[in-house]
Amino acid sequence: MKLAGLLLLLAGWAIVVAAVALLPSAGARAGFVLAGVATELFGLVLAVRSHLVLPAEGE
Amino acid sequence: MTPFVAPSPLSELSAVLCLLLILLVPFAGAGLALINSGLGRARSAAHAMLSALCVTAVAALVYVIVGFAWQGVAGRPDHALVVAGKAWGWIAAEPFFLRGLRLDLSPAALVVLLQILSVGLAAIIPLSSGADRWRLSAICASTALLAGCTYPLYAHWVWGGGWLAQLGVNCGLGRGFVDGGGSSTIQVVGGVTALSITWILGPRRGKFSAEGMPAALPGHNVVLVLLGCMLAWIGWLALNSAGAMLFLGAEPGRVVLITINTTLCAASSGVAAAVVTRIRFARPDASLTANGWIAGLVASSAAAAFLKPAAAMIVGGVAGILVVWVADFLEFQFAIDDPGGAVSVHAVGGLWGVLAVALLADAGPNGQWLAQLVGIATLLGFVLPLTYGLNWLLDRVYRQRVAREGELQGMDLSELGAGAYPEFDIHGDEFLQR
Numbered sequence: 001m002k003l004a005g006l007l008l009l010l011a012g013w014a015i016v017v018a019a020v021a022l023l024p025s026a027g028a029r030a031g032f033v034l035a036g037v038a039t040e041l042f043g044l045v046l047a048v049r050s051h052l053v054l055p056a057e058g059e
Numbered sequence: 060m061t062p063f064v065a066p067s068p069l070s071e072l073s074a075v076l077c078l079l080l081i082l083l084v085p086f087a088g089a090g091l092a093l094i095n096s097g098l099g100r101a102r103s104a105a106h107a108m109l110s111a112l113c114v115t116a117v118a119a120l121v122y123v124i125v126g127f128a129w130q131g132v133a134g135r136p137d138h139a140l141v142v143a144g145k146a147w148g149w150i151a152a153e154p155f156f157l158r159g160l161r162l163d164l165s166p167a168a169l170v171v172l173l174q175i176l177s178v179g180l181a182a183i184i185p186l187s188s189g190a191d192r193w194r195l196s197a198i199c200a201s202t203a204l205l206a207g208c209t210y211p212l213y214a215h216w217v218w219g220g221g222w223l224a225q226l227g228v229n230c231g232l233g234r235g236f237v238d239g240g241g242s243s244t245i246q247v248v249g250g251v252t253a254l255s256i257t258w259i260l261g262p263r264r265g266k267f268s269a270e271g272m273p274a275a276l277p278g279h280n281v282v283l284v285l286l287g288c289m290l291a292w293i294g295w296l297a298l299n300s301a302g303a304m305l306f307l308g309a310e311p312g313r314v315v316l317i318t319i320n321t322t323l324c325a326a327s328s329g330v331a332a333a334v335v336t337r338i339r340f341a342r343p344d345a346s347l348t349a350n351g352w353i354a355g356l357v358a359s360s361a362a363a364a365f366l367k368p369a370a371a372m373i374v375g376g377v378a379g380i381l382v383v384w385v386a387d388f389l390e391f392q393f394a395i396d397d398p399g400g401a402v403s404v405h406a407v408g409g410l411w412g413v414l415a416v417a418l419l420a421d422a423g424p425n426g427q428w429l430a431q432l433v434g435i436a437t438l439l440g441f442v443l444p445l446t447y448g449l450n451w452l453l454d455r456v457y458r459q460r461v462a463r464e465g466e467l468q469g470m471d472l473s474e475l476g477a478g479a480y481p482e483f484d485i486h487g488d489e490f491l492q493r
Contacts, residue, residue, distance in 0.1 A: 006444045013440025016433055020230060021142040029230070030429055037432060040440045048393050051258045 008043025087294025102469025187399020250406025328355025
């Protein structure tokens with residue numbers, strides 16, 4: 001799950017970069033950037049949740 | 060190679076003023092070092108201060124040897140990718156060891172000087188998240204990765220004429236990504252490194268009960284923490300002013316506005332944190348109020364040159380509320396043990412500061428919000444995985460966390476062989492719930 005979260009972070013950033021570099025229309029560019037950021041947020045939540053401490057580890 | 064807009068030439072008065080401001084920037088690092096030490100345990104106090112000194116040294120050395128070669132200065136040669144007919148700078152093409160750079164009062168030389176100090180500041184930030192369990196040698200190795208790779212790469216994109224700075228020219232997104240004082244380049248880069256370190260090291264022993272409930276491990280000296288806030292304030296006034304002059308082309312008269320806005324941000328953030336903790340705990344919490352003060356300074360860095368004073372108060376107020384809420388949220392919901400609150404103060408405060416440029420600042424034409432959002436997406440989607448990956452690899456090769464016996468003994472005795480307060484009794488973990 002941790003790896004999936006980190007990969008989603010990278011995937012979201014790739015969407016953002018591709019939108020900025022390749023899309024000429026301002027509306028489409030903004031839409032894809034927002035989609036990329038949403039993907040990153042999902043990945044961040046996944047990555048953070050995967051690091052939840054098991055009770056035994058916290059002792 | 061791609062040319063980019065060079066920093067505006069400075070008048071002699073501006074250059075001297077800028078130099079004097081840069082000479083005050085180390086106060087920010089000294090302030091953060093005191094805060095880290097005060098928020099940690101008494102048995103690790105000397106280790107915390109020595110770590111701050113060591114990371115400042117390692118960061119300066121590595122940055123001069125290789126870091127500046129990757130970061131560069133806007134207007135000097137860099138490597139660019141050409142996509143759809145537009146050139147996007149991604150890494151500088153400077154020689155190592157600052158060779159070929161005239162070190163005088165020129166803007167490029169002043170940028171180098173500011174960066175040598177700034178990279179040290181960024182490297183001090185993760186120390187608070189790894190307090191009481193991060194080995195000194197691993198700290199130095201991790202700092203080398205930050206100063207030689209993560210920081211210069213992102214700083215090139217923002218301050219070195221890289222692709223984030225080019226968003227305005229290439230895509231018509233406002234002035235491109237704007238961050239005069241380093242809310243993103245210094246604070247968020249340091250903050251996401253702190254998050255990576257908390258993940259890799261895990262929590263301090265005894266921090267979480269068997270049921271997963273966090274125990275309070277209060278800092279050992281709140282006076283040091285509050286003194287650190289005062290010192291950091293001086294450093295931040297200088298950092299924001301010098302950054303705006305060098306990276307945004309602000310004239311010397313603008314320093315007055317920047318100073319007022321930086322102070323108002325810190326003040327409103329500190330007051331907001333004090334009020335929120337007063338409402339929640341019936342008394343204002345000194346540590347969280349101090350964190351609120353620093354979060355206000357962090358949030359001010361990106362936008363201080365553009366904000367109106369009333370807007371600066373809003374930016375600070377929001378930062379102060381955020382820092383208290385996020386610190387609790389990370390600890391209770393996600394079991395993240397961040398003793399000094401580096402993630403909530405520097406990562407979240409910095410991200411809010413970058414966003415505030417788009418929401419509240421008079422930063423220029425339309426599209427600025429999208430440029431700021433692309434910068435934030437890059438911090439979360441590229442810098443965080445990169446810094447986590449590098450530190451994870453380092454941990455595979457060289458374990459970063461101190462051994463169990465060393466942690467129980469305290470970092471001072473374990474790593475340095477002597478405590479910070481030899482004439483006082485230092486308490487162990489006997490007060491923790493088992």
